[in-house]
Amino acid sequence: MSAWTEFVDYVTLADNWWGRRGIAVRIEDHVRISAFATVVAAAIAIPPALWLGHVRRGGAIAGAVVNIGRAVPSFAIVALALPISLRYGFGLGFWPTVVALVALGLPPIFTNAYAGVSGIDPAVVDAARGMGMRGPEVLWRVEVPNALPLLLAGLRISAVQIVATATLGAYVGFGGLGAFINEGFRQQDDGKLLTGAVLVAVLAIATEFLFGVGQRLLTPWTIRKGHS
């Protein structure tokens, strides 16, 4: 297993951590673009999902979003974002990657937020109205809190997928952790290759874990029912 020895050599050399193309900078870039894309995707997807769930319409849209999101490969979305970005003058690297990540992040957030609100027992909503609440108040004080577990689950799924796919940004000129994999292949440097692969895997699992912890802290009432 000499490849693994090369990996250990690569990550234990301080020079590989610092500098413009070092591990530290690339982790930071990877995390930053993922966080940005997740926030943008949430800002775009959540308002219409809550509204459609509130008026209990658009189930067909939600279904179509899931199917399309699943059938279009994430690598194709990243690749297609490149000619689009070049055509409109946004260049290589950051912008094509962000556009693709946002597009990928939308479906899970949208469908889960929609399912969270539209799936609430109508009797609960009726009770809120019976207590004299109006539309917006029902949404904010009853529907959103009840939909929170699913809404957060959607955010978690999207965030993990975005972190995973940001790796492919290396093929459109973005310098996240995928750049180690891309360069490792081209330079036939197993140490670099495995460094990228291991760090990406760790970052994805850490994201899943942190969102899981966040979910439990924000919705403590769901803990006893088991995790979603």
Next chain:
Amino acid sequence: MRDRPWIEWDWVGDHLDDIRAATFEHLRLTLLAVAIGFVLAGVLSAVGLRWRRTLGPITWVTGVIYTIPSLALFTLLIPIFGLGSIWSAEVALVGYTLLILIRNIVAGVDGVDPAVRAAADGMGYGRWRRLLEVELPLAVPAIIAGLRIAAVTTVGLVTVTGLIGLGGYGSFIDAGLKRQFPTQIVLGGGLSVIMATVIDLTLVGIERVLTPWNRGEVARP
């Protein structure tokens, strides 16, 4: 890349042999992964259903595998199987199908009406015969639903195997990026969506054949 059209049909016409070869590679990688994944998920589900306490750990482990990004997992398997071996991709692809398939198989069997189960017991069926002849047939819709998600997801993931030199539609996308040629990117992505759709519709057809008792359902009031 800026001035080129999204798709140049002349190029597509000149490369029909390449397209045929890539289709074969893509389909082979996909079907092999889903088939092996289905067998393995069946065994793991049977274990989980028989010994309930193992279900938590099985779900947890398959969940962790599911979380690892595909390019990273393919890359991690290359030192084990060697560059260019399909198993660097297949082992990862099989791993990704497990969580989806096990969840659906277990939910399908668990969803069988307890009265039906009691009737089977009353007719003297043993545990395994009840599972094979009563519970599994009734779980077919849930199992097929799982297979559809697993197959469509796998078609998409196989595009990434193009990056580790295993062919398929991903090699068009990879070449299109390197040569800055939109046609190959659109072709790779488009053909992948078409393949996912065809496999999905085939599985819907298989479900209809396997569950003749459900066919009238739509017409019922």
